[in-house]
Amino acid sequence: MKSKSLPIGARSRRFVLEVPLESPDGFGGVIRSYRSGPQLWGAMEMLSGSERVRADRPEQGLTHRITLRYRDGVTGAMRLTSGLRRFAIRASSDPDGSRRDLVCLVEEIKS
Numbered sequence: 001m002k003s004k005s006l007p008i009g010a011r012s013r014r015f016v017l018e019v020p021l022e023s024p025d026g027f028g029g030v031i032r033s034y035r036s037g038p039q040l041w042g043a044m045e046m047l048s049g050s051e052r053v054r055a056d057r058p059e060q061g062l063t064h065r066i067t068l069r070y071r072d073g074v075t076g077a078m079r080l081t082s083g084l085r086r087f088a089i090r091a092s093s094d095p096d097g098s099r100r101d102l103v104c105l106v107e108e109i110k111s
Contacts, residue, residue: 011041015066015080034079042068044082047105062108063090070099080106 018034047063080087087106
């Protein structure tokens with residue numbers, strides 16, 4: 001079954017794919033930082049919003065679906081940025097196996 005691809009004009013938001021860099025912290029753990037990777041054009045759609053309590057403080061959680069041109073090697077360790085907004089990639093897949101689109105389910109990172 002062939003799914004309908006987004007028209008190129010719908011991908012009007014610019015994203016930067018950030019790749020994780022890990023270095024030892026001297027205590028057996030790692031310090032993770034991110035390096036800017038390629039710039040990509042995509043479409044973003046909000047899926048849900050929720051509020052949860054973490055450390056006795058209310059915290060907002062927003063999830064989005066970001067559709068990009070297909071690219072190999074995108075993992076959950078990477079993240080996407082758009083301007084000052086950052087998005088942790090929770091899952092990514094090629095919905096119909098045609099290597100046209102890459103759909104990423106992301107959660108917005110609030111700092």
